[in-house]
Amino acid sequence: MGRQHQQPHILMLPFPLLGHIKPMLNIAQLLSNAGLQVTFLNTEHNHHRLTQLQEFSTHFPTLHFESISNGLPKDHPRTFDLTKDMVISFKSVTKPLFRKMLAEYSRNSDLGPVTCVIVDGIMYSFANDVAEELGIRPPLQIALKEDLDQEIKTVPGMEFLLRRQDRSTITSGIILNTFDDLEGPILCHIAPLFPNVYTIGPLNALVKTKIGDDIISQCLSSSNSKPLRSVVYVSFGSIARVTRSQLLEFWYGLVNSGASFLWVIRRDMIEGVKKDDMIPMELEEATKERRFVVDWAPQEDVLAHSAVVLESNDAGVPMICWPLFGDHQLNSRWVSEGWKIGLDMKDTCDRSTIEIIIKTLMKHRREEIIKSMDRFSKLAHDSISPGGSSYNNLKKLIEDLKQYMIKKVHQQIICSFPYKEQ
Template sequence: MEREAAVPHVLIFPFPAQGHMNSMLKLAELLCPADMYITFLNSDHNHQRLLRFTDAEARFSHWPKFRFESITDGLPDDGHCSAESTFEMFNTLESITRPLFRDLVISLSHPQQEIPPLSCIIADGIIPFVIDVAEELNIPIISFRTISACSFWAYFCIPKLIAAGELPFQGDMDVPIKSVPGMEGFLRRRDLPSFCRAEELNDHVFQTVLSATQETTRASALILNSFEDLEGPILSEIRSRLPKLYAIGPLHAHSKTRLLEQSLLSSLSANSLWEVDRSCMKWLDSQPPKSVVYVSFGSLAVVGRETLLEFWYGLVRSGIPFLWVVRSDSVTGGNVNEEIPGELVEATTERGCLVGWAPQEEVLAHPAVGGFLTHSGWNSTLESIYTGVPMICWPYFADQQINSRFVSEVWRVGVDMKDTCDRGTVEKMVKEVMERREELMGSVDRLAKLARSCVSQGGSSRSNMDRLIKDIRSMARSSPKLHPKKK
């Protein structure tokens, strides 16, 4: 009985968005083979979509100590389709989800039918209330930020930016930023995370992100989906303030590598909240090697009809074959296919393929793909680096602005077209990346090799993951009984 009591029970709680949930499910895949109980807490909405569009339930059934739970995120079912709804979720999570989460943690903190009491919470660091609940209930908590180290560090340095008078700002977006240590030589106003563009410091979203990031210092440790050879200098800056840091990425490759080693990789299914259209893989099979530019702006970006057409004309005029993910809800105020000019329809029929959602990891690994026009989401950026595909970056919001700057100026594995989307720029940059592939491939191949190495035996991410597992086991052995603090 003593041995069983020392088996860890970890609650994993992602922010209710595709990219956050995906990377934290990858973490769960790494923890499950370590013989610990895992409760994965999804939002009701995302859990239903996950079960509908993936085989996640079947995949995780390989581990009898894993189970899904779900909880409301406070939004109506039809209110989850944009960045704006994501901002609204900050409010509903606090007002509606928080008390339900607290009740769940209390229930999990008592033994239940051979399941040991909760010993640790790994929660998305952008959910403001989780650390409060964990501290109140005396449960150890580890913060997981699903963004890049460079973006997290920029968020963390916001008080310094304010003190230096660099925030808020107006006017020239190319003014250099000096108060983010390690980035003084290349960071501009336009490269800061999009929340920093708020004209008033009391902006609600700005304050929420600022507060959540500063609260990270209250957690026992921080997990980042990154790797030492990619963001080593910035990871060192973060460790100066948060010494207990586990860089265990790229998580999509890390989990796949370990599952392959244990002969547990049973399918190619991703953790998608959208129905995947696999017809694009057959289309890619018919294209010459490295000839196609893959285009996807992720699960949240929404553009106006004019912006959509500018991208479309730019892609067509580049003359490059393209595979484009256009979600049904990605255009404001109308249907994606409504009144498309005939020349675009004809050109797309000749050398393009449009789908509602694609199996992105497989697409990027396909021999026909030679470039990636991306919103610079962190999962997409890591997947592109791992497969050695150069990027054309058009960041949409949040961390994506700073990711795109690192892609172009630090890692030199792509180009950055932030804040512009006219057809001429799109055409020029798609051509530039596809025609200059040989010039970019030195940096691209180097980072791809480092990414593969870090998740292999002896790699930094592998070692950091082993250290995380060891520390979670230690928490299980020393975890105190539940003693809620008096309010």
């Protein structure tokens, strides 16, 4: 109990899906690189997945990792359609364990008591309950509900949140994986509601600027001989599942478009079909010279390759979006109609639509979309460069976290709202 800890101890808690864990890990890397003590708390299932990665130990040498049970059996599929199970289990099993862990750190941890908790925004209710039990102010959450075909002029719920903030006393702020020039109008609505809004995105690019990243994958070698902007990169993320019929529609659409493609097909991605039975032999033969299919790919490195066409803002690569669930529909709408950096397939999945939309992106509207994409890519890179908004906001975040130790303010909660699920 007599130990003196000179640095704040930050506990980070992401929602247990890889699309949420990755940006939170980015934040953890940035804070740890600045000399802060960071404990990254994952569910036991995801902690095991992370530690199996070859680059795990070399990529996060100064982070402290802990795991916690989410109460689900080991054979639970943990797919998006079953996230309700995760939420229920978090409330019944994980919440009391989380509270106990915070108390244990206050008494016994070599890292010292937890100074603040950075929690994924989607974990709002979970963090709110724990915060109230500990006698600290609950975090806030923001909801956007608008007709996607209408221009957003107001943000419903802001008045409620403003009244709630008047009754609250301790929420420190929110971290947003975005940058000022991308979403300025919305950020103007959010800023008055919180003491601090830290826009520090794109996080993956900021990590490379501040720390560096030299991961290289052999799957990129298949793109090295391809012409500039000629390869379509296809990925459905870490949990989405499709039927064999949908897979074939995409495959035929890609074949008929004439494009070369790099496709990430997870072993568990196709419902009820073994990998060897997914694609007819004649279709595989027809694309042998212009396809490369892998179980996993380092997405950031792939997107930075000059031959790849689809995804993403930071890399300056236009997108074709096929929204399935969660925030996909909203994200897709912004990509297509708001920022005009790609095209939205909406809920269609047929080979002719896929063929047409790929040709449209790569030929007919190529210059228009590339021009817009290049503009936002430059703004993104400016934001993470020395003197840029995200660069400076990260510096402010680190300084504020250090001040918590000086002021002896303990167990603050900052809500993080990871931007754009990949």
